[in-house]
Amino acid sequence: MKVLVAVKRVIDYNVKVRVKPDNTGVDLANVKMAMNPFCEIAVEEAVRLKEKGVASEIVVVSIGPKACQEQIRTALALGADRGIHIETDEEVQSLEAAKLLKSVVEKEEPKLVILGKQSIDSDNNQTGQMLAALTGMGQGTFASEVVVEGEKVNVTREVDGGLMTVALNLPAVVTTDLRLNEPRYASLPNIMKAKKKQLDSMTPADLGVELAPRLSTLKVEAPASRQAGVKVADVAELVDKLKNEAKVI
Amino acid sequence: MSILVIAEHDNSELKQATLNVVAAAKAIGGDIDVLVAGENCGAVGEAAAKAEGVNKVLVADNAVYGHFLGENLGELVAEVGKSYSHILAAAGTVGKDFMPRVAALLDVAQVSDIMRVESEDTFVRPIYAGNAIATVKSTDSIKVITVRPTAFDPVAGEGGSAAVEQLDVVKDAGLSAFVNEELAKSDRPDLGSAGIVVSGGRGMQNGDNFKMLEQVADLLGAAVGASRAAVDAGFVPNDMQVGQTGKIVAPQLYIAVGISGAIQHLAGMSDSKVIVAINKDEEAPIFQVADYGLVADLFEAVPQLEEELKKVL
Missing domain, CATH: 3.40.50.620 (HUPs)
Known part of the structure; x- marks a missing residue:
């Protein structure tokens, strides 16, 4: 079966995020960018499905500026077969991303679509669910285990308080949580091979989707920084302060 | 509206x-x-x-x-x-x-x-x-x-x-079915919504020592969390992780025990109303965000905390 994986280019998770002095956004100039960590887990899961003989082809798709092709090439080096780049320099919000992915799904007809549960920049946690709703598919969100059995996929989900397993009809959408797997590193020969793999580029207009953002960001600020408080001499003083000064116990 | x-x-x-x-x-x-x-x-x-x-x-x-x-x-x-x-x-x-x-x-x-x-x-x-x-x-x-x-x-x-x-509205999308669930059998509140969280870090040294924190948590009606370092060291399961790659919490009271305060941990708890840090290293970054800091060996301070709390609660 064919598996479609969506990946997003975001700020590298090791980079310290700095808000621009004019409060228009986060400073991304000359900042190291990388594949969103949850998307790496999505790619890894698809590759493991292929290694098990469940997946026959892995198509990786990314939306964004030309530079996104770096992340597509990374996914190809990790084991994806073919790439699709939807090129735009505009801001793409979750609903629009879902609409773009929907048109890719209609063309490619994958049995399974795997996405990260959220990107570490906008932290929305929306695109997978929106795509599932728009395409009339079931969804296994926050997955910690994915087992394909015939025309069904069993997805174990990380929910508040524990785990929950659902059975979904295929085709279905899965979004990844941290414990699903530990992504591998790409080997040098595979990085070289990835350069020769097919990568098709298209625009939102080619897919018949008009980008029309519904949300506007008025300002972005640094969080209120905490001031260091006081040092207490012993446990008795600590408990006294918590009870009588902070009044939290 | x-x-x-x-x-x-x-x-x-x-x-x-x-x-x-x-x-x-x-x-x-x-x-x-x-x-x-x-x-x-x-x-x-x-x-x-x-x-x-x-x-x-x-x-x-x-x-x-x-x-x-x-x-x-x-x-x-x-x-x-x-x-x-x-x-x-x-x-x-x-x-x-x-x-x-x-x-x-x-x-x-x-x-x-x-x-x-x-x-x-x-x-x-x-x-x-x-x-x-x-x-x-x-x-x-x-x-x-x-x-x-x-x-x-x-x-x-x-x-x-x-x-x-x-409401007599029945919507069955027919796309999914419940199979089973394994919910943690705990009388403690859920980490993400608890009013008080007691978390342990690498300083706890092993998983058994988290029992000390559980006893304090039970006195306070608190949830128990952990830093990524404690999870990576295998002390406790990942669903206890507080931080950028774990759960984001903002309780009324957050007690960090043996946690140094890596940026990725601070991202998950710095919206807490009151932060307490107990750490023997007075240079630990956690003290820069703590409202109340106690420089002490946690293996002495935590049992004392349990005793003091029993007196006032």
């Missing part, structure tokens, strides 16, 4: 997060209705009717909603919610699952995890794991919003007397 709040519950009890979301709805202003969707969830409807500020409670009681499957809830809420100006739910794993489906079915954007209401169309939410705070304005006719419960003080759970109406 009219606001539909989707109740969070387990078919028998209304979760407190619902009261936090009603508080967010009050901050927006307008009539507030609460939708309780579940199976044999009549008691939850009665409880929601007592919440302060609720106008009407709608109960959709059917087996198709029993396990809160996102596909079925999405269709139900999109159908019921289309006549409202705002649809709100808690940003727990249920709300995060079905709300984007609602937004997509209504062809509107979703504003996730709001921590403040600026006006009826403008909301404040964290991005980059809380390292930046965005003020976002929605131009959609229906605002679909998930709410960070800990950011809003709950409304009173008693005193209200809203009318309860049964």
Whole structure:
């Protein structure tokens, strides 16, 4: 079966995020960018499905500026077969991303679509669910285990308080949580091979989707920084302060 | 304006997060209705009717909603919610699952995890794991919003007397089925919504020593968390992890024990109202964000803390 994986280019998770002095956004100039960590887990899961003989082809798709092709090439080096780049320099919000992915799904007809549960920049946690709703598919969100059995996929989900397993009809959408797997590193020969793999580029207009953002960001600020408080001499003083000064116990 | 709040519950009890979301709805202003969707969830409807500020409670009681499957809830809420100006739910794993489906079915954007209401169309939410705070304005006719419960003080759970109406709307998308669940058998509150959290780090040295923290937590009615370092060292399971790659918490009181305070941990807990740090290294970065710092060996301080708390609680 064919598996479609969506990946997003975001700020590298090791980079310290700095808000621009004019409060228009986060400073991304000359900042190291990388594949969103949850998307790496999505790619890894698809590759493991292929290694098990469940997946026959892995198509990786990314939306964004030309530079996104770096992340597509990374996914190809990790084991994806073919790439699709939807090129735009505009801001793409979750609903629009879902609409773009929907048109890719209609063309490619994958049995399974795997996405990260959220990107570490906008932290929305929306695109997978929106795509599932728009395409009339079931969804296994926050997955910690994915087992394909015939025309069904069993997805174990990380929910508040524990785990929950659902059975979904295929085709279905899965979004990844941290414990699903530990992504591998790409080997040098595979990085070289990835350069020769097919990568098709298209625009939102080619897919018949008009980008029309519904949300506007008025300002972005640094969080209120905490001031260091006081040092207490012993446990008795600590408990006294918590009870009588902070009044939290 | 009219606001539909989707109740969070387990078919028998209304979760407190619902009261936090009603508080967010009050901050927006307008009539507030609460939708309780579940199976044999009549008691939850009665409880929601007592919440302060609720106008009407709608109960959709059917087996198709029993396990809160996102596909079925999405269709139900999109159908019921289309006549409202705002649809709100808690940003727990249920709300995060079905709300984007609602937004997509209504062809509107979703504003996730709001921590403040600026006006009826403008909301404040964290991005980059809380390292930046965005003020976002929605131009959609229906605002679909998930709410960070800990950011809003709950409304009173008693005193209200809203009318309860049964809804005969059955939406079975036929796409998914519940198989089973393994919920942690703990009497402690959920980490993400607990009022007090006691967390341990690498300084705990091993998993057995977390029992000390559990004893303190049980005195306080607190949840127990851990730093990524403690999880990576194999002391405790990953679902206890607080931080950028784990759970984001904002309790009234956060007690960090043997945690140095790596940036990735601070991203998950620095919105806590009061932070206590217990660490023997007085240079540990955790002290820079702590309201009360105690430089001490945790293996002496934690048992003392348990004794002192027994005296005052």
